[in-house]
Amino acid sequence: MGKNHLSHLYSSESLSAQPSAIRDICALVARPEMRSLAGGWPDAASFPLAEIRRIFDELMAVRGAQILQYGSTEGLRTLRLKLAKRMRNEGVINAKADNLIITHGSAQGMHLAAQVFVDRNDVVLVGLPTYFGGPGAVRSRGGRVVGVPVDRNGMDTAALQQKVKRLKAAGECVKGVYVIPNFQNPTGVTLSLTRRRQLIRLADEYDLVIFEDDPYGELRFEGRRLPSLKSLDETGRVIHLRSLSKTFVPGMRLGWVYGEKGAIRQMVVAKQFADAATNTPAQHILLEFIRQGLLDKQIQDNTSFYLAKRDFMLEQMAHYFPAPVSWNRPQGGFFIFVYLPPGMDAAELYRRAVEHNVAFVTGQPFFVDNSGHNTFRLSYAQAGKEDIEIAIRVLGNLIKDSLPHPKIKKAA
Amino acid sequence: MGKNHLSHLYSSESLSAQPSAIRDICALVARPEMRSLAGGWPDAASFPLAEIRRIFDELMAVRGAQILQYGSTEGLRTLRLKLAKRMRNEGVINAKADNLIITHGSAQGMHLAAQVFVDRNDVVLVGLPTYFGGPGAVRSRGGRVVGVPVDRNGMDTAALQQKVKRLKAAGECVKGVYVIPNFQNPTGVTLSLTRRRQLIRLADEYDLVIFEDDPYGELRFEGRRLPSLKSLDETGRVIHLRSLSKTFVPGMRLGWVYGEKGAIRQMVVAKQFADAATNTPAQHILLEFIRQGLLDKQIQDNTSFYLAKRDFMLEQMAHYFPAPVSWNRPQGGFFIFVYLPPGMDAAELYRRAVEHNVAFVTGQPFFVDNSGHNTFRLSYAQAGKEDIEIAIRVLGNLIKDSLPHPKIKKAA
Numbered sequence: 001m002g003k004n005h006l007s008h009l010y011s012s013e014s015l016s017a018q019p020s021a022i023r024d025i026c027a028l029v030a031r032p033e034m035r036s037l038a039g040g041w042p043d044a045a046s047f048p049l050a051e052i053r054r055i056f057d058e059l060m061a062v063r064g065a066q067i068l069q070y071g072s073t074e075g076l077r078t079l080r081l082k083l084a085k086r087m088r089n090e091g092v093i094n095a096k097a098d099n100l101i102i103t104h105g106s107a108q109g110m111h112l113a114a115q116v117f118v119d120r121n122d123v124v125l126v127g128l129p130t131y132f133g134g135p136g137a138v139r140s141r142g143g144r145v146v147g148v149p150v151d152r153n154g155m156d157t158a159a160l161q162q163k164v165k166r167l168k169a170a171g172e173c174v175k176g177v178y179v180i181p182n183f184q185n186p187t188g189v190t191l192s193l194t195r196r197r198q199l200i201r202l203a204d205e206y207d208l209v210i211f212e213d214d215p216y217g218e219l220r221f222e223g224r225r226l227p228s229l230k231s232l233d234e235t236g237r238v239i240h241l242r243s244l245s246k247t248f249v250p251g252m253r254l255g256w257v258y259g260e261k262g263a264i265r266q267m268v269v270a271k272q273f274a275d276a277a278t279n280t281p282a283q284h285i286l287l288e289f290i291r292q293g294l295l296d297k298q299i300q301d302n303t304s305f306y307l308a309k310r311d312f313m314l315e316q317m318a319h320y321f322p323a324p325v326s327w328n329r330p331q332g333g334f335f336i337f338v339y340l341p342p343g344m345d346a347a348e349l350y351r352r353a354v355e356h357n358v359a360f361v362t363g364q365p366f367f368v369d370n371s372g373h374n375t376f377r378l379s380y381a382q383a384g385k386e387d388i389e390i391a392i393r394v395l396g397n398l399i400k401d402s403l404p405h406p407k408i409k410k411a412a
Numbered sequence: 413m414g415k416n417h418l419s420h421l422y423s424s425e426s427l428s429a430q431p432s433a434i435r436d437i438c439a440l441v442a443r444p445e446m447r448s449l450a451g452g453w454p455d456a457a458s459f460p461l462a463e464i465r466r467i468f469d470e471l472m473a474v475r476g477a478q479i480l481q482y483g484s485t486e487g488l489r490t491l492r493l494k495l496a497k498r499m500r501n502e503g504v505i506n507a508k509a510d511n512l513i514i515t516h517g518s519a520q521g522m523h524l525a526a527q528v529f530v531d532r533n534d535v536v537l538v539g540l541p542t543y544f545g546g547p548g549a550v551r552s553r554g555g556r557v558v559g560v561p562v563d564r565n566g567m568d569t570a571a572l573q574q575k576v577k578r579l580k581a582a583g584e585c586v587k588g589v590y591v592i593p594n595f596q597n598p599t600g601v602t603l604s605l606t607r608r609r610q611l612i613r614l615a616d617e618y619d620l621v622i623f624e625d626d627p628y629g630e631l632r633f634e635g636r637r638l639p640s641l642k643s644l645d646e647t648g649r650v651i652h653l654r655s656l657s658k659t660f661v662p663g664m665r666l667g668w669v670y671g672e673k674g675a676i677r678q679m680v681v682a683k684q685f686a687d688a689a690t691n692t693p694a695q696h697i698l699l700e701f702i703r704q705g706l707l708d709k710q711i712q713d714n715t716s717f718y719l720a721k722r723d724f725m726l727e728q729m730a731h732y733f734p735a736p737v738s739w740n741r742p743q744g745g746f747f748i749f750v751y752l753p754p755g756m757d758a759a760e761l762y763r764r765a766v767e768h769n770v771a772f773v774t775g776q777p778f779f780v781d782n783s784g785h786n787t788f789r790l791s792y793a794q795a796g797k798e799d800i801e802i803a804i805r806v807l808g809n810l811i812k813d814s815l816p817h818p819k820i821k822k823a824a
Contacts, residue, residue: 005648006529006675009587009621011553014528017681044477052480053472060465065456068464068661104516104665104687111686115552116426117418120532136685140527141423175421209421236417249480251692253516263418269429273548274523275516279691280663 013142029359035387035394036359037313037378040185040334046305047249048289048298055288056281071280074268075102075256079287083242083256091231092240092258099258101267102278106215106243106255110137110178112267112274113239113257117209118143122175123167124211127155129337129366129375131185134178134213143175147368152328154191155179157198164206176209177202181229182217183333186366186377190331193226200229203237215243215255216333218299221307223331236260244286246334247299252282306334309380313388317378320396322403327378334381337363339374344402346376352398358391425554441771447799447806448771449725449790452597452746458717459661460701460710467700468693483692486680487514487668491699495654495668503643504652504670511670513679514690518627518655518667522549522590524679524686525651525669529621530555534587535579536623539567541749541778541787543597546590546625555587559780564740566603567591569610576618588621589614593641594629595745598778598789602743605638612641615649627655627667628745630711633719635743648672656698658746659711664694718746721792725800729790732808734815739790746793749775751786756814758788764810770803 007015029036059067074080080097087095103109110133118124120142126135128147135145146167148160160177167174177199181191191199203210212229230240236259244254257267271277289295313336314329321327324341340346346362353359363375380388419427441448471479486492492509499507515521522545530536532554538547540559547557558579560572572589579586589611593603603611615622624641642652648671656666669679683689701707725748726741733739736753752758758774765771775787792800 006621006672009529009619010675010678011527011529011531011534013531014678014682017678041482044481047477047480049472049476049480053469053476056468056472057465060461060468064461064465065459068459068461068663069456070453070657070662104691107685108687115423117421117423119423119425120554122423133685133688140682140685142532207421209418245482250482251480253687253689253691260418263422266422266426266429270426270552273519273545273552274686275520275665276545277665279516279665279694282691282693 013140017139033357034359035357035383035391037380037383037388037391038359038361039382040379041382042246042250042302043305043309043382046302048294051289051292051294052249052285055285055292059281059284059288067281067284069280071277071283073272073277074264075100075278076280076283076287079283079290080256082287082290084258087230087258091227095258099261099264101257101264101271102283103255103257103271104253104275104278105245106213106241107133107137108271108274109241109255109257110134110211110213111140112270113211113241114138114141114143115270115274116263116266117175117239119173122173124175125160125163125177126368127179127184128369129186129363129372130178130368131180131213132366134211135368138178145178145368150184150187150189152189154181154184154189154195155199157195157202160199161202164202164208168206174206174208176211178211178213179229180213180215181226182214183219183330183335185216185333186335186361186363187337188328188330188333188335190226196226196229196232200232200237204235208237210238211241212238213241215246218247219303219306220332221303221310230258239263247302248286248289248295252286253279254282254286303332306381309388310336312385313378313380313392316389316392317396320393322396322400324403325399334379336378336380338376338378340376340399341403342374344374346374349376349395349398349402353395356394356398358394360391360395425552429551445769446771447769447795447803449792449795449800449803450771450773451794452791453794454658454662454714455717455721455794458714460706463701463704463706464661464697467697467704471693471696471700479693479696481692483689483695485684485689486676487512487690488692488695488699491695491702492668494699494702496670499642499670503639505643507670511673511676513669513676513683514695515667515669515683516665516687516690517657518625518653519545519549520683520686521653521667521669522546522623522625523552524682525623525653526550526553526555527682527686528675528678529587531585534585536587537572537575537589538780539591539596540781541598541775541784542590542780543592543625544778546623547780550590557590557780562596562599562601564601566593566596566601566607567611569607569614572611573614576614576620580618586618586620588623590623590625591641592625592627593638594626595631595742595747597628597745598747598773598775599749600740600742600745600747601749602638608638608641608644612644612649616647620649622650623653624650625653627658630659631715631718632744633715633722642670651675659714660698660701660707664698665691666694666698715744718793721800722748724797725790725792725804728801728804732805734808734812736815737811746791748790748792750788750790752788752811753815754786756786758786761788761807761810761814765807768806768810770806772803772807
């Protein structure tokens with residue numbers, strides 16, 4: 001039997017689907033000798049182990065049967081009430097539990113949203129660069145993604161408007177915009193308030209859905225928290241996607257979607273056939289964690305924890321990276337994005353770094369137009385100080401070696 | 413803001429999606445005074461509460477950080493090795509972990525399989541009647557389902573062949589067959605060995621994929637265990653879907669898919685964008701549960717537990733149901749399917765039963781051709797003895813009252 005002997009029966013989306021480029025890197029990174037700045041996983045040292053252990057034990061002692069039974073497709077109502085309250089505290093007026101579905105992570109939120117809104121050949125606009133969860137979900141529906149440049153203020157809304165106009169004039173069905181407004185993956189940049197308002201206006205003007213993916217927003221190190229697109233949304237066009245992976249723990253696979261009631265109901269129907277319901281014990285543990293006031297404390301702790309790591313990495317970069325290299329200073333989240341001088345290839349740097357047991361993620365896979373060859377992403381989330389220091393030093397030296405005018409004294 | 417003001421932007425699948433008919437019933441059934449034979453949920457009295465509580469505590473004590481971290485998309489390798497071993501013990505020669513992906517329940521398994529194999533307008537054949545998870549997943553891809561009669565030996569393979577021939581002759585793209593071979597939901601019937609072999613032959617002859625959904629197979633009360641379609645499959649056409657919801661606990665949302673390597677790899681890619689990975693603690697708890705030899709014991713316990721319930725319900729039915737009503741004697745699983753005399757309407761019976769605080773599920777929603785109006789499904793899985801006895805008596809009386817020649821002495 002051939003390895004792929006059913007491939008002639010695959011769906012068109014499956015035939016064209018590409019695995020996430022990060023997967024191959026992760027396999028490599030699993031090698032114990034590797035100093036990796038690649039993965040976007042949280043540092044397990046930040047997990048509230050004792051609290052989760054205690055909460056599960058207490059729950060099982062008093063109502064284990066309920067904890068382990070199926071739950072409703074939309075999720076535990078008591079938890080949805082708590083999360084709706086959090087949305088109100090974040091400025092979403094009158095947020096209600098009926099506008100909210102609990103999902104297996106924000107990845108599932110985006111997948112369900114794509115199922116509800118994306119038809120074959122529909123166009124969704126995404127950042128250049130962007131995390132590939134959004135494009136992956138759109139493509140899994142046969143939809144297409146078109147890139148819009150991202151600068152230091154986030155997605156360029158003027159460029160967005162031009163793209164939408166041109167696409168609509170060409171007869172394309174433009175359905176929406178996928179945007180990560182806070183500490184974007186991979187660039188770490190935040191969408192400015194002005195652009196948030198412009199994006200909302202453009203969505204109204206051009207009849208678009210906004211898929212607002214916000215897994216990092218609560219991990220803000222500095223600067224003022226900006227209102228979410230959802231809180232600025234007066235016409236119900238924003239589908240707001242959240243994750244508990246960076247503020248609670250990732251292994252529980254918890255997230256939620258907040259949106260207009262009709263769309264949420266459609267997502268509930270889609271989820272019935274996608275996986276029936278979200279893991280029940282995970283929901284109960286989170287609910288107790290919130291009830292006991294631990295989530296806000298956890299978010300504070302995580303913020304300090306990752307701030308220290310960001311600062312340390314920025315220090316090392318300032319020290320070791322040569323002048324023509326530039327990068328941003330993220331106000332939160334996990335990522336720093338690096339620009340090599342134009343013409344320099346981050347993939348070549350990657351190959352040489354791996355020989356020195358250092359890993360990162362090249363930027364190009366985050367660009368849906370296949371550009372960005374001179375960029376790469378660094379994460380300070382998971383690595384320890386020693387690994388960060390050594391990896392940045394190695395990268396700095398490799399970059400110096402590759403510059404058009406190398407130093408006279410090369411490494412022996 | 414209108415309730416459905418985004419509906420003009422919905423995908424075509426979303427516009428035509430229907431929520432599961434059972435959902436409305438479940439809302440009704442939640443009323444405390446209701447004696448329900450409706451739901452297909454396991455009885456929480458069967459859950460291994462103490463063992464799960466102990467295992468989680470032990471795991472958290474020694475490697476909590478690992479337990480709560482993201483896992484790989486395909487699932488924990490150690491668990492996949494254990495499950496592959498179970499497949500080998502069930503007659504799937506040389507079953508390997510690489511052929512296996514862990515999913516959020518068998519619902520997700522079918523959803524991923526549909527994503528890999530079903531294009532818009534592709535046809536998948538399903539039982540008349542069938543559980544609607546399969547049809548729901550196919551329709552979520554824009555595929556269509558065509559029904560094939562199910563009799564006491566399961567899906568009628570001769571009728572299947574005729575349907576496939578006719579559909580192919582009409583130029584339809586027939587992609588596969590969705591079948592629940594053991595103690596089918598809703599009929600409780602089992603596909604005979606002869607038909608299993610025929611089904612495999614037909615799949616080879618007509619180039620079809622078989623989606624073998626087997627959540628109940630391990631709960632066999634009597635009779636010889638039949639080989640799975642997967643174990644009879646020499647050409648890799650069977651995608652074998654399994655659930656832990658009926659043998660372990662449903663709230664953990666665990667299942668797996670076993671199939672040809674290329675197709676499994678495609679499902680892994682699809683899962684990356686569907687929800688990234690399966691809940692990690694659930695996988696570790698199950699792995700420990702298996703390692704400690706508890707899963708096989710649990711399956712034995714559950715089998716005895718549900719056998720006693722089946723027998724009790726069959727006794728009550730024999731006592732209270734009038735002669736023109738017929739039903740099957742399931743050799744395992746959760747369900748008994750009831751046929752009222754032709755022309756009698758199970759929906760009318762349902763309305764009257766609810767007035768007496770008794771609930772069940774009408775058969776019609778399980779028939780994709782909208783037939784089956786004289787059928788209904790009873791589940792003995794969740795109800796206690798008293799509820800079963802009273803509910804069956806009430807139903808028997810209501811049916812007697814509805815028969816063309818009612819007894820002379822009607823209930824006062």
